[in-house]
Amino acid sequence: xxxxxxxxxxxxxxxxxxxxxxxxxxxxxxxxxxxxxxxxxxxxxxxxxxxxxxxxxxxxxxxxxxxxxxxxxxxxxxxxxxxxxxxxxxxxxxxxxxxxxxxxxxxxxxxxxxxxxx
Numbered sequence: 001x002x003x004x005x006x007x008x009x010x011x012x013x014x015x016x017x018x019x020x021x022x023x024x025x026x027x028x029x030x031x032x033x034x035x036x037x038x039x040x041x042x043x044x045x046x047x048x049x050x051x052x053x054x055x056x057x058x059x060x061x062x063x064x065x066x067x068x069x070x071x072x073x074x075x076x077x078x079x080x081x082x083x084x085x086x087x088x089x090x091x092x093x094x095x096x097x098x099x100x101x102x103x104x105x106x107x108x109x110x111x112x113x114x115x116x117x118x
Contacts, residue, residue, distance in 0.1 A: 012036035028052040051112035060104040076107040
């Protein structure tokens with residue numbers, strides 16, 4: 001798990017387009033159009049997040065100066081990933097950031113593990 005987490009943390013996201021390819025109770029597969037793994041040339045990569053749970057989405061409210069519940073649960077960060085983070089808190093916790101038409105937003109979930117198909 002540590003190796004895959006380290007790989008995820010070293011990815012250059014390149015403001016890449018992405019799409020959720022499939023979503024079940026046991027797997028969440030996301031295709032990223034142009035990410036750089038460990039400094040290599042950008043390429044299409046699919047990531048399979050196993051046993052995804054606790055999905056959330058937040059939108060930054062400039063007027064309230066705080067994160068609020070995101071009204072768009074289908075595409076909370078639009079269609080591009082500008083940044084992403086991952087950490088271990090009992091399970092793997094993933095968070096993606098991007099610009100939604102309503103403003104800066106974050107989307108995330110937990111997973112048991114991740115498989116990177118490069």
